[in-house]
Amino acid sequence: MIDRKTNRDLCGLYHPPTAVESEPLHELSADSGLVVRALATGAIHSIASPDVPVTLYKGTVLEGGPTNLYLRILAGDHVVRWTALLGNPGAAVRFSSDRMTISGAFDQLTYLVTLQLTAMAGWTWMIQLRNDSDAEIACDLVYMQDVGMSNVGNEAYISQYVDHTVLEHPDHGYVLCARQNMPQPGGHPWLMLGCRPGCRSFVTDGFDFYGCEHRVTRRPAALELPVLPSVRRQYEFSACALQSERVLIGAGRDACLDFFAVFQADHPEPTSEHDLERVALEGRYPQRPCVPTEPGSTAVGNLFSEAPLFDSDDLSAEQLSTYWNEPRRHVETDGEGRLLSFFTTGNRHVVLKAKELLQERPTGALLRSGTGLVNAPGILSTTAYMRGVFASHLAVGNLSFNVGLSIRRDPLGVLLAGGIRVFVERDNAFELLGVPSAFENSLNGCRWVYCNDADTIEVRTWAAIDSHAMHVAIRSLRSRRFRIAIGVVMGPPDAEPSLTDVVEVGTRDITLRPLEGSRFGDRNPGAFVRIVPGDLSALSQLGGDELLCPDNVSHGAPCLVMETVEVDSFGLGFTGALTPTAPVPTTSELAARSASAERELARGQDAHASLMSNFDLVDGDPRIARVGTILPWFVQNAVIHMSAAHGLEQYLGAAWGTRDVCQGPTEMLLAFGRSADVREILTVVFANQHTDGGWPQWFMYDNNGDIRAGDSHGDVVFWPLRALCDYVEATGDLALLDDRLPYHDGADTLSETVFEHVSRALSNIRTAFVPDTSLVAYGHGDWNDSLQPADPALARQMVSSWTVGLCYETLTALAAVCRSAGRDASAAELSALGARVRRDFNARLVHDGVVCGFGILADDATTTPLLHPSDTRTGIHHRLLPMIRGIISGIFTPEQAQVHADLISEHLVCPDGARLMDRPPRYDGGRQHIFQRGESATFFGREIGIMYVHAHIRYAQAMACMGRADDLLTALMAMVPVEIGESVPNAVLRQSNAYFSSSDAAFTDRSQADREYGRVKDGSIPAKGGWRIYSSGPGLCVSLVLRHLLGIRRCGDRILFDPVLPKSLDGLSVDWSLAGQRVRFRYAVADRSFGPESICVNGHKLAAERAVHPYRVGGLTVGLDDVMEKLDGGQDEIVVAM
Structure with a gap:
């Protein structure tokens, strides 16, 4: 037994791995x-x-x-x-x-x-x-x-x-x-x-x-x-x-x-x-070889290949109450009544072992440090999984290059040595902590509870809110030895460094340095990740993978291993920075905070509440209760997407998709009144514009800004312009148009006003028009990446009707901004161009009263429609995107909007949501006839499965535009994973607190999907949840609730109330902070589901103006000052009467 009083120096414990005694990898070649x-x-x-x-x-x-x-x-x-x-x-x-x-x-x-x-x-x-x-x-x-x-x-x-x-x-x-x-x-x-x-x-x-x-x-x-x-x-x-x-x-x-x-x-x-x-x-x-006569080397295992998993039991009712004695909400059970998961106070989601063994996608969580949203390069992020991965993919800033700890890659536990894993001693042998009895996920932390007859072990991981730090803490009812394996990368994700190249052991902490020659180190001189044990006296050994092997010989695995003496608790703190002088917690602060999980989790709750302006749905309707439960999680997912871009399945990222960042993050932040953050996003986006007026499909926004896409789809140029218009409309901040910003590929001295940036973008748009039209050519694609043309010649001949609708919407919004800024000549020019776009849209892309998905424009002014009832080439007759954008953009007449809303309902809406097309592209073994990925992908999921939730959210927005309140609420509930079976009867079990980017019909292959696609429409095929979190969808969903369902939107110095609510939600109440004051909004839904009749503040009816809407009675706008004047700081209430 080591004397814990004197063992206080990590240098004395650490024994660097010696030269590998046997070649770790043998190559066979031919x-x-x-x-x-x-x-x-x-x-x-x-x-x-x-x-x-x-x-x-x-x-x-x-x-x-x-x-x-x-x-x-x-x-x-x-x-x-x-x-x-x-x-x-x-x-x-x-x-x-x-x-x-x-x-x-x-x-x-x-x-x-x-x-x-x-x-x-x-x-x-x-x-x-x-x-x-x-x-x-x-x-x-x-x-x-x-x-x-x-x-x-x-x-x-x-x-x-x-x-x-x-x-x-x-x-x-x-x-x-x-x-x-x-x-x-x-x-x-x-x-x-x-x-x-x-x-x-x-x-x-x-x-x-x-x-x-x-x-x-x-x-x-x-x-x-x-x-x-x-x-x-x-x-x-x-x-x-x-x-x-x-x-x-x-x-x-x-x-x-x-x-x-x-x-x-x-x-x-x-x-x-x-x-x-x-x-x-x-x-x-x-x-056939003879039986060898030469002796061979005897294979030797290690703890990862040999150690059994810790056998965690299902929790009894009494044990569950011990850990979670608060009321349980949204309780999920299986067909036999066995408890699977639930939510409880403090935005905590609890998953039981039984559920983890039933769902294909493993329960996971993405955590990040601090509260910065934009331009926060030093964010520390990590990924945790219920199956005993306590922290993996720990990165400092860039998720693709600055990877500190290794990544868990497979979903089924086939490969175990990724991230931080913990072995516990039992009966003189070690067992690996895997799937626990229960797993708790909160907004900035996780907890694993392992129970069996021998012991109860609890592990926590949490991210600090006031600094860039992470913590992992272990606690056991009985004292035991722990052996902790930490997979080290310190470079790109696939790096396998020697510990001697990246590990520096000090007296009190362990510093990891970037691998020499890696982009991590080259771009960030002095960067580091620091590991601090909470109690040095608890450690008995520190070394490499030899501590995992019975022969005590290193085999060259990039794995840092520490072993404790018999203890009942042990903690580790992690911090990191891109520069040696960046402010990070000190070693002593990290060590002290290893036991402060509850305090840090409470800070996390407060930080998210502040971001959401203390938004809280208080209605008793079970559907609204589910929405209220998921919104904080969607906000958390959106923050991850914006500030530490990656997901659970899409584990690499680190870039902003130009299209994505101008939608989900900006729309959500505007909904919460975070205009300064949106201004910062727009500044970054416009500074990454090219001098030709366009933008890349995606770009890295840190000091790896040279990493970006070489091209972009035809719609991308519109999204920064559309986001700019949204921002100006919400804030009235016309001064932004005069801010001077550089171009990514411009000379160092080239700096122009944002309005001049806009002018370059408009020139780019005009050059993209198909000759003799005002229709933007398809180029490299539109929103649906899977429908990029297989024939490069189609890039200039084909037109996406969805992109044209977006073009019209953007030009119309820009004209309004120019009018507000007194730029009347520009406004008139944009309005005239928008009118020509609308004219050509109707002349070339609407056939027999139905908009086509794509049009192939011939030189003789004829158009061949694709994805249209007359289309015999693809067999696809209806496409969702141009129909919903036609409604949202206002390019449709009221009659056209009604027709297409009915077509969507008849042909594209299924039990799990609105689908991109009425059937998928044909699959011919991977041959590409018309489209690239749509005809080469073999898995019927994601865009290929044609139910992408991002597009479904826009469908819900289109239903709000039409005033179809029941359709809006039904669409909203289909994307809420909380008790998903209540809204989507054929939904397969899935993680309840994460955004899913698609709903994937459970066909085994494309051939079955082609033969039996009718089962999607009738709901007889199970629907699975797709990839999680990495999407602009979470932010869009939050915006949908706030700005379209509840209909509360800032418009400069006025507030627009334009809710779309079914009568079943009469009495819906929302608590929210308005300009810093807590207010309850209550909806009285009587005569109709849209177009409120009055706005009353504490019983005082306000003077209001009716907003113009192309398809229904619009909302009411009232002066912000008028609202604030009627608030008294008590139990303030605003009643929206409909």
Whole structure:
């Protein structure tokens, strides 16, 4: 036992990893260029061609990757037991230049596995089995191979473009072929996998192979099945699993099986039956190796590969009350009445273990330090997951380059060594904390509660509000040793540094320095991440990955490990900065705050309440209660999107999408009266304009501003102008037009007024018009990225009706701003141009009374409509975007608006929301006929699944414009994840406190979606939640509630009251701060659902002016001074009578 009184120096504890005693990665290579990298244990780290990785996941030095072979012992139709053959501790592993052999024994079978690269691009797994018993043994083998074949970093996104096609060979049974439909540097990589003597069944996605319960069992669910599902599933974990035919091995007899792989760097056409010829043509294999006589090195495991998961029990009712004794709201149960989740006071969401094992997307949280919204480069951010990932992807500022701690990548717990993981000692052995009994998420923190008969352990992670710091604290009912593993990156996300290159250990803290040569270090000299243990006397060891290995030898994993003596609590503080002089908490402050979670969480609540101007929905209607519960979370999601741009699935980002930042963040902040923040956003956006008047599709806004898109879609130029108009309308701040700002690509001396920036943008717009029209050419696309034209020639011929509607809306709004600024000539010019846009819109894009999605404009002044009832080319007859923008922009006449609102209701609204089109583009194996991603993506989700929530929010806004209050409320409830089943009966279980960017019909592949799309309309297909948080959608949803449902909007020195509320919400009340004074707004809904009749403040009816609206009776505007004059500082009430 270490003397805790004297052990107070980290330098004395730290033993830097010595030179690795055995080469951590062994390379097998072939003339074809294929390279297999394997660990000393025989586990596969990666397979790569010269152009692309073949594997989806890059394995870790401690774990390898998902690729594996499994030997299963069978009895009748049951799987008795199984073992993994790769990375199996105790097996003997041997390497040569082109092959690896693994030998060992399992359940009276001796095995020899040989991996050999073939002369032509490919590889073979040869498995020899010998029955050492005196009875016959039945067995089979399963080969699991993750497949990516792409250089793109996000594994889920890669998977969405891998086409898995199942062929049947007359001799070898099922043959699985995978083609990457997203073009790579060498073309379209392709892989064929098969088995000799034959493949009996298969799996094409890791979710079907591992299952959600893998998070607690670490046992692939498919291995427990006698026969794999044999269903082609195109989802987000691209993999091929092949089950061999059943093998009977007599006593003392041998059996042999092969799994073969054929790789092609470029397969221009989709997979077809002709590809079966490659089995005979290229599937020639080397001579079967003899049983090796040379001794091999014995594979040694480590805690990540060997330690069991801590067995957390379900909480009893009494235990639940001990931790959460406040009233529970929005209680979620399964079909058997088992508690799954609930909300409680303080914006806390609690998820029970049972739910985490049912939902595909793992429960997670994004946390960030401080309260800055715009231009806050030193933000410390991290990602936590319910499954025991207490902090991962810790970054200082830029999420793509300044990564301090490693990223958790897979959704099912296949790879465990990411971020901060904690092992706890029990009965002289260590167990890994995984899925807890319960997980609590608050706006700036998380809590994990692990309970079983032996102990209760609680872990907390929280972000500081008044400084850039994070904390992780562990507490246990009984004293025990903890071993904490911290994955270190200090560079780009895929960096694997040596600890000696980035770790500096001081007497009281640990400083991590950026990897030499990384952008993190080069752009930020003196940058650092600092780790401070709360109690030095609690530590017994500090080192590298050798502390995870039984042989105490480092294998080069970039992992900092610390071990405690027996303690009942321990904490770590984290801070970081981009410059050595940036203000950060001192070492002593970080150490002291490791026990201040509740205080910091309370500060987080206060900070969010202040941001929301203390907004609170107080109505008793259960629908409004759900909206009130989710709004703080949507605000938190929007703040993450704006200030630390990334999401749970889209874990890299760090850039502002020009289109996105000018919508969700600006509209939400204007709704809350945060005009100074919006002004700052506009300043940054206009300073990133190009001298040609356009903007990039996206740009990084920190000191990595040179990283930006090389082009943009045809609509992007309008969004900064539209946001500028919104800002001026809300604030009356015409002075902004005269502020001088630079251009991103201009000379250092070039600085012009914002109005001159606007003039350049207008010139850019005019040059984009199709000749002889006032219609903007499609260019590189519009809002729907999946519909970029496959034929580059269409970029100048095709027109998006949605973009044209946005053009008209922007020109009209700019004309109004110019009139307010006294720039009458500019206003007249813009109004005239808007009139020409509207004229050409109706002449060229509206056919038979229906707006087309796109128009192909010919030189003879004719138009071929696409995505229109007359369209026979695509088979798609209605597109949502031009219809809703036609209403929102005012380009439609009242009659046109009514017709299109009815068309939307008839053809595009489904139980889970409004869909982008009445059916998806046809899928032809990945061939691109008209559209790029829309015809090459294999996963029916996100934009491809054609229910994107961002567009659905705009649909709801269009219904507000039409005064269709019931449709507006129904649309709003469909995007609220709290008790989602109450609003969307076919909704699949999902995280209840996070924004989902899409609703994905649960078709297994594009073919099923094409055949059975009618099930989306009738709601008979389950609807899953898509990617989370990284979207302008959360901010737009908040704005929808405040500015359209409740209809409260600042207009300079006046307030517009323009609510759209169904009669069922009569009596709705809202508490909100108005110019610093707490006010209750109450709605009396009587005669109609829009166009209020009067505004009364504390019983005093105010003089009001009726606002003009193109499609219905408009709202009322009243003077802000008149409102404030009637407030008395008591129980102030404003009644909006309708």
